[in-house]
Amino acid sequence: MTVDVADVPGPYRLEDQVGFMLRLANQRHMAIFTERMGGELTAVQFSTLVRLSEVDGPISQNALGRLVGMDAATTKGVLARLMARDLVKMEKSQTDKRRYMLSTTQAGRDLIAKLMPLACQITEETLAPLTAKERASLLRLLAKLY
Amino acid sequence: MTVDVADVPGPYRLEDQVGFMLRLANQRHMAIFTERMGGELTAVQFSTLVRLSEVDGPISQNALGRLVGMDAATTKGVLARLMARDLVKMEKSQTDKRRYMLSTTQAGRDLIAKLMPLACQITEETLAPLTAKERASLLRLLAKLY
DNA sequence: GAAGTTTTGTATGTATGCAAATATATTTGC
DNA sequence: GCAAATATATTTGCATACATACAAAACTTC
Known part of the structure; x- marks a missing residue:
């Protein structure tokens, strides 16, 4: 009777855990992003702005947050910072x-256009x-x- | 004359960016971790405690932080919370x-032993x-x- | 149309995560 | 042996990220 090596669990090694490696890989990417972007926009702010320009129609705060993978509380903060810089504008809905x-x-769209090549370089470097x-x-x- | 498809960049899609996907995958894992651990320890706290028990000898704050992938400021906060719960102890170095x-x-080692099976289930579920x-x-x- | 549920936005508290600045102690270069 | 460079720990400020709780508005169901 033999034992398959793959079935022997072995010791718990942090380096073999997806969670640990996901965190480290994400950290590395964030470091590259922050350095290359030079403080223009954070990664989440960039994602949010890109998504908003993609849908290219008025969309609610929570709906946009879901498209970027942010919860409501996080979304509020991110949008507050984007609005403070006039990259995003907001108006009350008539129907709801x-x-x-x-x-x-326009400033928001201009900034995205300017940063897009940089974003590609960041992905490439990562x-x-x-x-x-x-x-x-x-x-x-x-x-x-x- | 033909054009290699791989050379045509195509539009910028958020879903094709490593950074975006790393963030979402990490979020999903963190949600699983938090739910399964039931507030016992956060992922970073668990990693830190495991690492500290691995080296199993007195180690400085910064050195431990580097082994877990945390900067000095983050490390301080994480260790403060672990020490507040008596999972980690600290004493002044004589030589430095x-x-x-x-x-x-002992409580820290006991907790790790208790949570280890849970951590494996979390990795499995992720x-x-x-x-x-x-x-x-x-x-x-x-x-x-x- | 009233009751119950869901959606939307807000607020608060806690926990990473990094940048930058500071203070102290150690090591290195000469 | 001393000045310069490094290492360690701390603090502050800012930016995600989530849990939780809340109020207001909209929707569903009967």
Whole structure:
């Protein structure tokens, strides 16, 4: 009678835990992002602004937050900072008195256009250690996880 | 004359950016961790306690932080919370008057032993959408990124 | 149309995570 | 042996991120 090596659990090693590695990989990317962007926008602010320009129509705060993967409390803070810089504007909905309808300003769209090449460089630098096949594989696997 | 499809950049899609996907995957894992751990320890606190028990000798605050991937400011807060719960103890170094030497308490080691099976279940649940090969592949690719 | 549920936005508290500045102690270079 | 560079720990400020609780408005169901 034999034992399959794959069935022997072995010791708990932090480096073998997805959670730990996800955190470290994310940290590395954030460091690259912050350094390259030079304080123009944070990663979450950039994602939020891109999403808002994609939908390109008035959208509620919570709905936009969901499209970016933020909860309501986080969304409020991010949008407050974007609005303080006139990159996003907000107006009361006529049909739903609870809602604020959000849209990008011209300054917001201009900033995205300016930062887009930088964002591509950031992705490139983050993925630099991987081959083209590995990059595709990583994205596919990450997409399965959420 | 033909054009290689791989050379045509295409539009910028948020879902194709590693940074965005890393953030979402990490969020999903954190949600699983928090729910399963039931408030016993956060993911970072657990990692820190495991690392400290691994080195199993007095270690300085900064050195431990580096082993877990935290900067000095973050490390201080995490350790303060662990010490407030008597999971970690600290004493002044005799040889280096800047350092506090850290070690786990019996309560800290007991808690890790108790939570270890839970941590394995959390990893399992996070990786549930992936096959064994995909899991190994993901870990290998993540390890290359930092 | 009234009751119960859901959605939206807000507020608060806690926990990472980093940048930058500070203070003290140690090590290194010469 | 001393000045310069490093290492350690701390503090502050800002930015996610989530849990929780709340109020107001809208929707569902009967």
